[in-house]
Amino acid sequence: MRTDRGYLVNTCVPEDLRSKATTLTTGDGVRLSALALGEGPDGVLLDHEQGYSICSFVDIGRQLAKRGYHVVIPEYRNHGASQRTAVNENVDRDARAGLAELRRVGAKRVFLAGASCGGTTAAVAGVDTPLRVVGLLMMSSPARCIGADAVPAVRKLRVPTLLVVSPGDMQGAVEKQVREVHAASVARKKELVIDESGYHGTDMIKRAGASGAALQERVIRFVVDSYAAAR
Numbered sequence: 001m002r003t004d005r006g007y008l009v010n011t012c013v014p015e016d017l018r019s020k021a022t023t024l025t026t027g028d029g030v031r032l033s034a035l036a037l038g039e040g041p042d043g044v045l046l047d048h049e050q051g052y053s054i055c056s057f058v059d060i061g062r063q064l065a066k067r068g069y070h071v072v073i074p075e076y077r078n079h080g081a082s083q084r085t086a087v088n089e090n091v092d093r094d095a096r097a098g099l100a101e102l103r104r105v106g107a108k109r110v111f112l113a114g115a116s117c118g119g120t121t122a123a124v125a126g127v128d129t130p131l132r133v134v135g136l137l138m139m140s141s142p143a144r145c146i147g148a149d150a151v152p153a154v155r156k157l158r159v160p161t162l163l164v165v166s167p168g169d170m171q172g173a174v175e176k177q178v179r180e181v182h183a184a185s186v187a188r189k190k191e192l193v194i195d196e197s198g199y200h201g202t203d204m205i206k207r208a209g210a211s212g213a214a215l216q217e218r219v220i221r222f223v224v225d226s227y228a229a230a231r
């Protein structure tokens with residue numbers, strides 16, 4: 001749907017947040033729908049899974065904005081209200097567009113977060129952003145996804161890092177790649193959380209009942225603690 005300000009937004013976005021919709025343009029000219037929540041110099045990038053939507057991270061984004069963070073949630077190319085392209089490549093540029101928007105609106109620092117391929121691309125894009133990176137969250141994120149390779153990235157990102165995966169995800173294939181990322185990480189503080197729900201990405205939060213609610217609170221606390229450690 002189109003908002004009153006003329007921006008395209010996924011109909012999954014709650015009505016009270018549709019006014020926060022904006023459009024980003026990637027380095028290769030692709031137009032992305034996005035939400036920009038909150039304000040201030042402390043940013044959070046939230047990148048959703050391939051095959052999911054911007055709404056994967058709406059609940060967490062809302063909570064972080066209420067806590068004083070400036071949150072940008074891009075909707076990746078070929079998803080939801082974002083532009084369709086002939087091939088689904090260069091998705092790391094979608095993450096970079098989110099970081100550029102945070103910088104444009106005044107953020108000085110950023111916490112990188114994503115689920116599945118969104119986490120992979122967030123890490124890759126975070127290596128060369130002018131913003132100061134304070135932390136990294138990757139949920140069910142493979143080492144490599146659509147041309148993006150997180151292993152060289154986490155060998156450069158020394159910030160607090162939280163990796164979450166369910167051992168039942170794709171019969172253990174995802175856990176194997178997450179452990180590869182964990183082993184490669186040079187973070188001073190890194191955590192590997194094994195979630196027993198069996199779900200993938202943000203479904204570990206959204207579909208897992210009480211354990212999902214606890215995981216969401218852990219994720220939010222990790223963002224808060226990472227910023228506290230960076231001061």
